[in-house]
Amino acid sequence: NAEYSILLAYYFQGQGLGSMLTDYILEIAKERRIKKIVASVLPANSAMIHLFEKRGFAFDKAEMDMYEVSLNLQ
Numbered sequence: 001n002a003e004y005s006i007l008l009a010y011y012f013q014g015q016g017l018g019s020m021l022t023d024y025i026l027e028i029a030k031e032r033r034i035k036k037i038v039a040s041v042l043p044a045n046s047a048m049i050h051l052f053e054k055r056g057f058a059f060d061k062a063e064m065d066m067y068e069v070s071l072n073l074q
Contacts, residue, residue, distance in 0.1 A: 002029055004039040030073050038070045
């Protein structure tokens with residue numbers, strides 16, 4: 001398993017860099033035969049929630065202040 005995390009400065013947000021970085025990280029993870037990617041996302045971060053949903057991540061909403069997401073790569 002591997003943990004996914006990125007941080008973009010406010011100036012760079014909204015330009016598609018999160019999507020590009022996510023796709024690149026998932027590609028590298030697959031090449032390295034990583035079986036599962038996990039991440040945490042704040043419920044208020046609608047852009048990242050949409051990004052994770054679009055790529056098929058499963059959501060665990062057990063915590064009210066943070067979602068745990070995961071994607072099986074195999």
